[in-house]
Amino acid sequence: PSNTPRKILRCVREAIAGHPDDLKSPVFPILSFQESVPPVLAFHLGSLGFMTPLRFSSYQETIDRVLQADDDLDITLRSRLVCTINRSKKSKTPPPPPPAPVSPVPALAATTATKTAKGITTLAEKRACMKRRQSYITKGMKTERMLVLNEVVIDRGSSPYLSSLEMYCNDLLVTDVQGDGLIIATPTGSTAYAAAAGASMVHPSVQTMVVTPICPHSLSFRPIMVPGGVNMRVAIPRSSRGQGAVSCDGKNRQDLGRGDSVSITMCVWPLPCVNSMDHLADWFHSLSRCLSWNVRQKQKSFDSSDEGDATADDEDT
Secondary structure (H helix, E strand, C coil): CCCHHHHHHHHHHHHHHCCHHHHCCCCCHHHHCCCCCCCECCEECCCCCCCCCEEHHHHHHHHHHHHHCCCCCCEEEECCEEEEEECCCCCCCCCCCCCCCCCCCHHHHHHCEEEECCEEEEHHHHHHHHHHHHHHHHHHHCEEEEEECCEEEEECCCCCCCEEEEEEECCEEEEEEEECEEEEECCCHHHCHHHHCCCCCCCCCCCEEEEEEECCCCCCCCCEEEECCCCEEEECCCCCCCCEEEEECCEEEEEECCCCEEEEEECCCCEEEECCCCHHHHHHHHHHHHHCCCCCCCCCCCCHHHHHHHHHHHHHC
16 A cells, blocks of 8 residues: 555654553554554564564664565564454343442532432442443443454453363364363464463464463363364353453453353454564574574584594683
């Protein structure tokens, strides 16, 4: 599009200046572009910087190169997920309003109260009642949809019991999950929470979803990868002892009740990220630089000459 360079410069300017949303997510353009996203220039200004391969010291040259380039930009399309929270159908009758308060000071009650059809209620209690009513209607009637870059986490929430989850793939019941929860991650998120839970790290160009259990109460429940075109659904059965919670990219944490479910599908709008070298070199460099992947002292050879050279080097050192 003709306005793409302007959007790129806006993203860079907000990242350097400290956009408020940047404090909530490492990839803040997702909050500004909920569907199609322009190419993102990720400059390393933080500590870990797994997704920021570009050096800030040469940001002006990088921006000029990107704006003047035609077809020679190396871009990684990072897949995103669409998370839909489905609330179970409940009674449409909202909870009853709170009883009218009894104030020891009639004058104060008259100034802080409002007349309703069911009696005198303070303004604060009326707002609280409307908030509970809206929350109840939302939970019983509507669904909520969010875009996710890293992972969707369904866990036991504040419940002290094991989470009991049903995992479906294209409406096929795959397994029952008993543990602390479940992580459904993109390849980008496979190096985050999923990697800490034991999943494999997947290159972002691979179209897949990584399903990883969190502390499963089973020795045979290993992480798996499913095709990117499937519809994953995780439900809390009505027979579950406790409830649960869901969070997307570590934000928007919401409680889940018995009968609620979460559907996860692949988003049709990926996140294009401009690479510093190419998509393979940047990814392997990030693994080595940020996670110290497979870093160990090299084993010495049995060859005596090599051993003598190594000893001489050690003595010189």
